Amino acid sequence: MNSLFKANNQCLKQSIEILWKTNQSLIKRNNWSTTKTIINNELENIRNSGVWKSERVITSKQDSHINVDGKTQQVINFCANNYLGLSSHPEVIKAAKEALDKYGSGLSSVRFICGTQDIHKQLESKIAAFHGREDAILYASCFDANAGLFEALLSAEDAIISDELNHASIIDGIRLSKAQRFRYKHRNMDDLENILKNSQSFRIRLIATDGVFSMDGNVSPLDHICRLAKQYDAIVFVDEAHCTGFFGKTGRGSEQYFNIQGKVDIINSTLGKALGGAAGGYTTGSKELIDLLRQRSRPYLFSNSLPPPVVAAASKVFDLLTQSSALTEIVERNTFAFRSEMKSFGFNILGDNHPICPVFIGDARLASTFADLMLENGIYVIGFSYPVVPKGKARIRVQISAAHSDKDIKQTVEAFVKVGRKLNVIQ
Known part of the structure; x- marks a missing residue:
């Protein structure tokens, strides 16, 4: 009798488990079915609104x-960001091919483990010299450079004052930080000054702006920003993605455009536009800042190193820009x-x-x-x-x-x- 009870109990237990798994499977399927419906409705709304973005497929190298x-x-x-036409420049391609043969296709690791090669350090030195800074740090993209800066540098005791039309990567990077956030009206220096006047209790105040705003092609009043920063004891960060290599008399960016070289405290930029067009970004500034980012910046610490061909191609671009x-x-x-x-x-x-x-x-x-x-x-x-x-x-x-x-x-x-x-x- 006891054995029969155990057998029935075991059978009941198995039935309950089967029913529970089946029910969970149905819930999951129903949840995903609902999710798919929501997604499809959203896609249909995008199509109907006339803002659907199709991707045309290029079957040749990037060029004019x-x-x-x-x-x-x-x-x-x-419609390419290939401002200098260097993404298909023969010397740039040659440098990438030679690096592929010598250093391989990638490092399979992050920088501080076993992902730093001599060419990474050489490129960082060239970037710092190009901008007239003490040091530089490479990232997988300028988006990563922006994502890795504010969180590592600023705390709840600090404040970020950002142009309202800054690039999405700056906005997302600011969101990761615990610093207090302020937005000033686009290129409005009166609004920026008012915020600076009313935020003097913070430990560090960082003004963040694009050098050139990519949707409108308008230039940030960087000279005025730097004057206000000096007056109110703030620091200045500028994203030069749409400036480096081609804006300013010798391509040194918006600093050079306004003849205020060395006035900006932190510069972020990209290797993926004018500087070869492949991938990669960087931060350049004081040695202390770059040392801190190597220790604290999450995109740097947890992302694979830039591939050697990309590094070599960008390095060749800086050589070309330095020469002429x-x-x-x-x-x-x-x-x-x-x-x-x-x-x-x-x-x-x-x-x-x-x-x-x-x-x-x-x-x-x-x-x-x-x-x-x-x-x-x-x-x-x-x-x-x-x-x-x-x-x-x-x-x-x-x-x-x-x-x-x-x-x-x-x-x-x-x-x-x-x-x-x-x-x-x-x-």
């Missing part, structure tokens, strides 16, 4: 002329030509005298249609709309490169005029 979506006929590329500023001069000339020609036909070109040249359209669907018609006319540009830019402020962001010829500029302006008249954007 590229093959897109498998088509054999090349189009002129005006000819490419920077070509970018400046091309930028002036495009902006002046487009304005003469009635286009509204946003921003300052910078290679980011946003052609204002307004309506998101119209911007998308405009970009599609430009591609049909042999010009590769992309329409930018919400949430990348505010609603009602869609634009075609054109980016000028030293690799563009006078003919490229002329052909592109002609295409803009043709499409602009067809869509009634201009008369």
